[in-house]
Amino acid sequence: MVSVPIGANESSILLIAHPDVDTHRLTRDTTRAVFAMRQRTWPNGQAVRVYVLPNDHPVHARFAKERLSVYPHQLQLAWDRMVFSGTGQAPNRVGSQSEMLERIATTPGALGYLEREYLDDRVQVIAME
Template sequence: MLLTLALLPLSVQADDRSVVLIAHPQGSSPALTRDTTRAIFAMRQRSWPDGQAARVFVLPNSHPVHSRFVKERLTVYPHQLQLAWDRMVFSGTGQAPSQVNSQPEMLERVATTPGAIGYLEREYLDDRVQVITME
């Protein structure tokens, strides 16, 4: 029993550090498939399933939360995503997502930009954004 209580704070902290997909609170779908999410973050799909334009926000490639999100949720490596963005930018067929410098900035930008999608650790969540589940 004592061991269980001693481990409880660690499990709560680990859950707070899990990376969640977030979106602007109005519109958009509360759930996306992994393929749709990957296509949106790769900038191949420029709209939500309901047709609303998607505005993608990401943390810098060197940020540990970016790396965790891309590997765990999109199941690709950060350099693969960067290559896809670079290819579109240099060929003139698309653009890279908007980059933010921190998780508080990610929260603010997603909360105030219609059609926005991003990610952050659960501990940064508040009621200004909606959590999107991945099916």
């Protein structure tokens, strides 16, 4: 049985992390900073490995708008700016929610998102405040 933290019910798209991540809740601002690739480590210093679906994937669009309060193109602009200026890199892209689940489950420090029905006990749900 997978327990979903209180506060995770407002959206069917959940923030998920590798089971070794010891952070269990993030604010919207911190989550936005991580997905914009501005915050690159967890509070304990471990590197965050960010995974996202393609920009045109409906779940990516919903995650960006509902959970981060930004549009997908705004995230892409931030990633492009960092890549082209040499100050950072874009997140890792996966092609499907099944691939997202697999990557998060097997990559230490990984963070991503998926719809509730794809969730299993190989990953943990991170509550958003």
